[in-house]
Amino acid sequence: MRLCLKKASLTCLSGLRRGNRGSGVPPTLNLCRESQLPTLRFHLTGTKYSCGSGGCGACTVMVSRYDPKTKKIHHYPVTACLVPICSLHGAAVTTVEGVGSIKTRIHPVQERLAKCHGTQCGFCSPGMVMSIYTLLRNHPEPTPEQITEALGGNLCRCTGYRPIVESGKTFCAESTVCQMKGSGKCCMDQEEKSFTSRQEKMCTKLYNEDEFQPFDPTQEPIFPPELIRMAEDPNKRRLTFRGKRTTWITPVNLNDLLELKTSFPEAPIIMGNTAVGPSIKFRDEFHPVFISPLGLQELYFVDSTDDGVTIGAGYSLAQLNDALHFIVSEQPKEKTKTYHALLKHLRTLAGAQIRNMATLGGHVVSRPNYSDLNPILAAGNATINLISKEGKRQIPLDGRFLEKSPEANLKSEETVLSVYIPHSTQWHFVSGLRIAQRQENAFAIVNAGMSVKFEDGTDTIKELQMFYGSVGPTVVSASKTCQQLIGRKWNDQMLSDACRLVLDEIYIPPDAEGGMVEYRRTLIISLLFKFYLKVRRGLNKMDPHKFPDIPEKFVSALEDFPIETPQGIQMFQCVDPHQPPQDPVGHPVMHQSAIKHTTGEAVFVDDMPPISQELFLAVVTSTRAHAKIILIDTSAALALPGVVDVITAEDVPGDNSYQGEIFYAQNEVICVGQIVCTVAADTYAHAKEAAKKVRIVYEDLEPRIITIEQALEHNSFLSAEKKIEQGDVEQAFKYVDQIIEGKVHVEGQEHFYMETQTILAIPQEEDKEMVCTYVTLGTYLFQEYVAAALNIPRNRIACHTKRAGGAFGGKVSKPALLGAVSAVAAKKTGRPIRFILERGDDMLITAGRHPLLGKYKIGFMNNGVIKAADIEYYINGGCSPDESELVMEFMVLRSENAYYIPNFRCRGRPCKTNLPSNTAFRGFGFPQGIVVGEAYITAVASQCDLTPEQVKEINMYKRTSRTAHKQTFNPEPLRRCWKECLEKSSFSARKLAAEEFNKKNYWKKRGLAAVPMKFTVGIDYCSMAAALVHIYLDGSVLVSHSGCELGQGLHTKMIQVASRELNIPESYIHLSETNTTTVSNATFTAGSMGADINGKAVQNACQILKARLEPVIRKNPRGTWEVWISEAYKESISLSTTGYFKGYQTNMDWKKGEGNAFPYFVYGASCSEVEVDCLTGAHKLLRTDIFMDAAFSINPAVDIGQIEGAFVQGMGFYTIEELKYSPEGVLYSRGPDDYKIPTVTEIPEEFNVTLVHSQNPIAIYSSKGLGEAGMFLGSSVLFAIYDAMAAARRERGLTKTFTLSSPATPELIRMTCVDQFTDMVRLVRRAPC
Ligand SMILES: Cc1cc2nc3c(=O)[nH]c(=O)nc-3n(C[C@H](O)[C@H](O)[C@H](O)COP(=O)(O)OP(=O)(O)OC[C@H]3O[C@@H](n4cnc5c(N)ncnc54)[C@H](O)[C@@H]3O)c2cc1C
């Protein structure tokens, strides 16, 4: 086998060869299959493993192949987790290490991504680098659209994508990164800008393009000549790779392929492996033989004739895209309608990597029910050219083929040679239509391919075809409907009949997989309506006299939202010109690890080399929500090769249940996903295989409580009620003009950190010591849980954490629980344990943000003044306490947000249910709770005929006041953020423009909303911090502190603090890791206080050291730092010290419901504008403006990064992120396929962020903690969507108020924009035939 891996070490290649000889490495092993097999990742740490299903892009690498026919080299991106190693014979693979490295030279792509602040945790960064790099290899001067397109398959949970796109745009031919878009002046022409209102100097440059090294495309490594020689070798032979259980065969030519297909008719043909790969991995499919004709010349061609085009089955979807673009540029428009329809869907089908891997043949044959291309191909009358040893034949790519009728199928020995797509004709219309949870890289909720042929010169239907995807187990044809409409005129009556008929023909049962039955049925006819309008428009274009055009108000229904490249301005305070140039505080300093992130040299736990004797752990989790464990039978698992042990509750030497958290289920299970036992084996594959063999017998127990409503019925709570109250609420209700009551549902959220939970537990020989390396926010909790489980003192447990690939609250308590689970396994086996959760297990076990049910009763005057509010909160805490009580406390305390309501009561309780235990998540309850407040403000506005913004203004805190829990604060920064947000975003003018737009457009509506925010930092019991600072004799400084680096730039800010305090350059300071042996009893890095409290601790340590050095400096004021250190050493001055910050002084008396609960408040405001498609429920975020009170930002790049990242995470939470459970409590959403976080296409087209300057003397350098605050500002998108939906409903004469819930998914939007189609679906409910 010949594979050129840039930077591959010899050992690795020998590892591969070993695999080929069948010594344990199966031929189907993917290039980056199991994170637990680092050897097979060639000892390279760059290529990350996050989902394993091709859905996140973290594992992106570049594959290059030489085409002997064209003599060209083809570079393309792939997701390594789906690439079988054997398929790479003859290819060169470039990983991020091959692009550049700190040890040699970093590549401009890596440099710019880092310097543009495009990395935070850095886990996605190598994948991002590879996507941009591969694009540059093909297009050295790409367009901004190409950059956005190239990044569509890469998920980032931290940054909000804006800086990543911006780094890519620096390679575009024209400078497109001007941050002063629309101002008439380029940011590069001016250093700073004044705010006219306050004459405050504002900067807009977060990085300096002049510092970038030039990009020279000629300097890229050459393609290995040996691979060219190999590709051109006329004497190629069939290749066979044999593994223990499987054989991989690559035929040498077409005849050989046909021979193989005859010998192994059941063997799959592996092309892109994007259908077969996931089936093997997630559905346990097994194939003893694989045939891979990838690269076989006979399958790669385009043949264009007068009637149509034939495209080789081997063409990747990306190549198909290029070929179709070429054809549409050559052919007259009327012939290319099918190609245009295909091109539209090819742009959004998966991400660039999958489009480059998946092939036309594979797509057609695998016939996924969600297929975006097959319905169009069928509607366009495509045919499939088949070949076997028997000869060639053609079959139609029609309804029977797509519905998998046996008689219309391929024979098992046949291969698809090509697909023929006929040209469309003059009186022929073809369209592709689709709607997905997110615009790009998401399976369609419903899609369709439709075509109609008319009798020449008329609108009489001659042929009609409609194919729908995602409405059943296969793509289905509405053939009966079409048949009945032949001969009909293309008019409204025909449409009405067609809708009725198609609803009757396509039945989606109430319990259909994927749910959303009513919505999907509505889409069936909404998409048909879109097609109807498109065709009418087309007919009108052909003969305007004969065929009337569609109403002007309907035109906007025709087009899907375009994908635009995002842009925007970031503004922040300029550094005082008198500040010493060496002092980095206040400057947008790059993340301390940014370059290492982009080169892949930043080490995450999974990247750590194998440890001698280490074992891998796989979990066995409960499949029942509430049941008694009758039996755990481990015998079959223990009998499997490589299995060392099965660990259960019986093996826990200490407490198995600590603070209400159960490590291993004992006697009973209390949720689906609870860990019952773990299997330790020599490889992860063995452990996983054995885990499947553990047999558990359950007996279901009652009650099984899944929802909040069920918990309320059963009075099932995790803690007592929390309440705050001011004024006399009951009395006030008697004197108000109006009272409204309502309910708000806010669903939960998955953290979806890119790096899943990972732990390395290494038992030591002596004194029961245990060394743990893991990803967390709280080392002390981890230590505490492990100590409890092992029943040993905490001083025996050394915990290390270097960096986490994202956390967002999900790595506070859960790593502690998983740490205890792994430590018990390590203790029992006496061997190191590597425990890495697969994405699906991670999502299942660790849960996320608490879903909320909010109830309100509001009394208000007709002028919009709210006099009384009575709020109730119930959150779904899941099966154990975790942080639920604390989350509820925070929710209640922050419930008033920015509004003064003289008579205010808020009560809340966390519910105990049989779901996995929900936990901390960025914003800690605030993002859910505050939706209730904004919902009733919106409802009040509607009742008073005011805008929500007017009601907000009327009720907003205006002067120094006391909160409902009686904490005094000055809302001046809040008012400033709010005012500037409305003014600078031209809110009123744009609102008017949106109203105008809405008047002119019936099917698309625009909405705007602005939300103010009064957020709090801090968690009272964890605001102390410690630091340890050593100065070494060469002057270098090592800083350790109690905070964990999660991507939020904490270490970067700490270096800035130490640099200022010690008055030395940042380069002198190093920060290695957080561990319990240097800083003990470290509290969580949470509550947006990481930099606040650790900054004070580092400052304290540095000031102590500085004071010690003072006499030495005074003696030699002109000396250098190095000389002073040397002198100090000679004078026996200690150059090492700890620093401490005892924390903010806060208090809260829950009996009285009052206290100074928070050290300070963070204020902000955001305004968003959206457009919604009332027919599909899709929305487009047009613009967002954020004004955040940052006081004095220690690092504007880090702070803006946090705000943007949190905003996008919030936006995802409020719109597209949707966790789905069965009524039995089984989580369905277990990976990127069925849980959609925002991609680059979801972020605002225009995204402006301004840091507003204020004072905050209590915090270090008068800064503020901004890690979480941006999350809630994402709700401006939710309320803008509601504004748009309200406009649609007003126009349709519907009630003014309607129930608000979150997330505003496409389903919710569509079903709220009630119209004749939703009515029709509700009327036409029928039983299956
Ligand atoms: C992350 C991800 C996202 C996706 N998103 C979308 C999406 O948004 N929309 C969408 O429509 N699809 C989507 N897909 C599905 C994707 O389009 C298909 O998996 C792909 O087209 C299959 O092609 P392949 O070359 O990878 O097939 P393979 O997996 O290699 O093969 C699939 C099947 O086809 C057979 N086969 C392949 N070639 C031939 C041939 N020449 N002759 C006979 N049989 C053949 C094989 O035997 C096998 O049974 C997605 C897939 C992934 C992994």
Ligand code: FES
């Ligand atoms: S790990 Fe490969 S795409 Fe997610």
Ligand code: FES
């Ligand atoms: S920086 Fe992208 S996932 Fe963390």
